[in-house]
Amino acid sequence: MEREATIGRYGWIGEGRGRLARFLGPQILPLSLSWIALSGVVALSLFVLYMTFVPGLPTDPGFTLDHWKEVARPFMLTEVLPNTTIVGVGTVLVVIFFACPLAWLLNRTTLPYRSFFIASIAVTVIVPGFVKSMGWILLVNERIGLINKWLASLLGVERVALGLSNTLGIAWVMGLMLTPTVFFLISGPMQTLDPSLEEAAVIAKANRRRMLLHVSLPLVWPAILGGSIYIFMTAISIFEVPALVGGGKVPVLATELFYSVHPTQLGEAASPPYGVAGVYGVFIAVPCLVALYFYHRVLARARNYEVITGKGYRPHLVDLGGFKYLGLAFVVLYLILAVVLPLLVLVWTSLLPLLQMPSLEAVSKVSLNNYRKALPALGGGLMIRNTVVLMVSVTVLALLFSFMTSWVVVRTRIRVRHAMDTIAMLPHAIPGLAFAFSLYMLGIMAFRYFSWEGLSGTLVVIVIAHVLERLAYGTRITNAALLQVHRELEECARVCRASGVATMWSIVVPLVKPSLVFAGVWTALQSYREVSVALFLGGSKNRVLSVAIWEMWRGGNQTLAAAGAVIMVAVMGLLLLAAISFAGSGILAQRRSSQMQSGSGAVVRP
């Protein structure tokens, strides 16, 4: 009957389409879109691996193991890998310590000013990592640290031997920096927790602590685990924090990668050994793949975490009562450490001709000169336009491909879905510079063999690189979000003869909208601040603001770069506040509406 209806509607084309549609099932759209993205990941990853065995440029002939020998020396085992592990694990611990309570407080409780706090947390992503690093050096440093000097005067000693130029200090700074990543990752699932489970815990006389530990926390556990894995991989790939905070004396994989590919000028005919970058990429990818294995084991028990069902879903907020002030204190503390202090350093730097410690003499030099010169020096309208186009296009495409990939991973039973999820994480495992070089070479080859310049020095190539890089984080969010939506909602839709696309768009997407909004905001911000890939793939026509600010900072114009960064933070912060307020009010409207329908406005008060 269905077959005849299909043929009748479309004729012979319809018959073919109907067969194909039946063959592929309702998953044709997510399958095809996810494979487009994942094929790109696979191709670039294989290219990176290929580079590790090529002596020179990938277009040159030859085979070598020299790059592997270069990397695999005792120094790696005795210093680099242990340091990297401590930094990675330490960062995860700091992130979890802040992100989980923040996500709960700002999404599941009646804490006041939640939208403002969420926007403020997002703003910290806009502030470049090297600025935050400099900020912490000015704050905690045995010789010049402001906190050191304050402690020394408090304790009546000459000097306080407290510093951050070690693995724990690097983990601290990176943890603060990366907390928003996990915060956004688990905020969506936190918002959509079914409160009936918490209500059941209250009825069973569980106190607030037991409810949190035994009900709420296990329900968002996949998101927390996914975020932890992601943060570990991110932490071991970041270069600027260990380089600045660690003073270059704490070798980790990321710094080794940087030094290995930095052109040493003499005696080399052409490019630096990007094959070595590929080897470091493999070294970074291995622990990631191990971590992914455990993640998949959690995913296998996915149904236990489904909380958005067809029955009476109505998220509620927990009234903190007297604990509200403790909650506020915790949020404010994090914001001071991660947002206020770096921003203060940034603003202070922007007002001076040269960065210097606060003093009366320094105050006398304060002026707005840098603000007058900043935007023209950074590149003006073209730079801004490139940045906006990059952010918007990367956000839309990354969300689309992430959602489709997660749909296949979480919603289908195809055998390769776990492999697809692993592939989606690969870009995050491989250093961005290695990916960037692969794309750069592909762009050259496209020009050489097909006379096509679309991939060389254009925004398109940076968009592709960013979309593939963001796939890892995007799929963590959309995986976690889709895990919480029970299949019965889609089953109802199919019973009502809704197509796959209609089901996806009209039923599932609205339910996971908070996660998508957070993912979109985070993706846009990460694209804005990303430097290494945009720098490498940058040319005369596709420069973006992050690169201009970084190069200006690196080139000795720190104060001018700071002024540019302050302007961008201010503009992005306002846009962000508007976006989150809009999304927040939309969600609140849904909540109020559902409460009216059910006739109950109760909040959970253990």
Added chain:
Amino acid sequence: MMDLGRKSTFLKSSVAGVALATVVALLCVIGPTQGAAQTAKGKQLLDELIAKVKKEGALDAAGISTLAPRKDLVIRAFLNRFGLKINFNFDVAGEESAEWSKMHASLAAGVPAEFDVYVGDDVKAEIALQAKRLQPVDNWQDLLAAVNPDVAAGRVKPNQVSFGPFEGYGFVFQGRVYGGLYNSKLISEKDRPRKLIDLANPKYKGKFPIAPFPTMWQYGPFVYPNKDEWLKIVGQIGQNAGAVLTFDAGSERVYLGEFALMPLATQSFYRVRDKDPKSPLRVWWPEDYVAMNDVLHAVPIRSRHPAGATLFTLWMTTPEALEIWQPELWNPNLRYPRSAFDNEVAKEVEGIKKKGGKVVSWFDNAQSKALLDWYGTKEGAEYRRKIVQAITQRK
């Protein structure tokens, strides 16, 4: 009446004086005439070049990132000087070494490089030259005279601008001199190191950051011929270093007071001095050797806009361009010093030589060039790798 002997002497000296005056007069006439002839030919070549630039309609030039605040001034001055209305993209947001690397990768693959003209030090230019990836400027001497008034007036010789192996290919517009700087509030002139090797002394442990670039340390064997011994010294210096930071990042930390001094960061000193005349930073010229290099513009082969690239390359050597870039970059031009700053640094460099110190660059004599060539061998490359490991303490 004069006796015959005195008369003869008088006649001889008179004849000599008249002859000399005649020669001088002739030179005064012929000299400018000769220069004018060159200028006429050069002017014609210049007009033709400008016409080609207008036809090309665009130019993409890579610039030094520190020049960002004056980027627009460079663009305007260049376009106005030649009456051009082209799409001129002067990009200062790239990293110099990375841009040259990408240039090599593109050209090796047979496609045009990203930029029409590149800026970099003499070593980068030499590597590109050896790989036959730079294109020469035809009639460069006449064109240079037509563009650069100092060359036209004879104040600067063409082979000071484009010298040695770079003749006609690379055009110097500035140099970099690698002395050190120190914070006079943290270390006195009496206590600071005298030579680079003094940094290996335990008393300086933790007092300075070091840049991870090996180039300036590679000059060491020129002055300390025992390469193994030099490597050992560099290793001790690396061990003593309190941090591994780039020149600007390290200088910033010295200015902030975290470290007392930084070797090889003189260019940062002048920039800081410009922004803060009361800065406690002082320059320090190592008494064993001070390294120098030249910074040039060069046009790669297969440039999309070769005429514009050529014109810009030549224009950047002019006094007009110097007045724009030097107050921002604060690098001296010691090949053909013209500004007060050039002369100030040139005087410092002379002072170093008078005190018996060595001022070294790769292309100034056969010995240093031979050392440079040795670094291009397998043995030299391995030695360079060990220098990097020594200064960064990565084994």
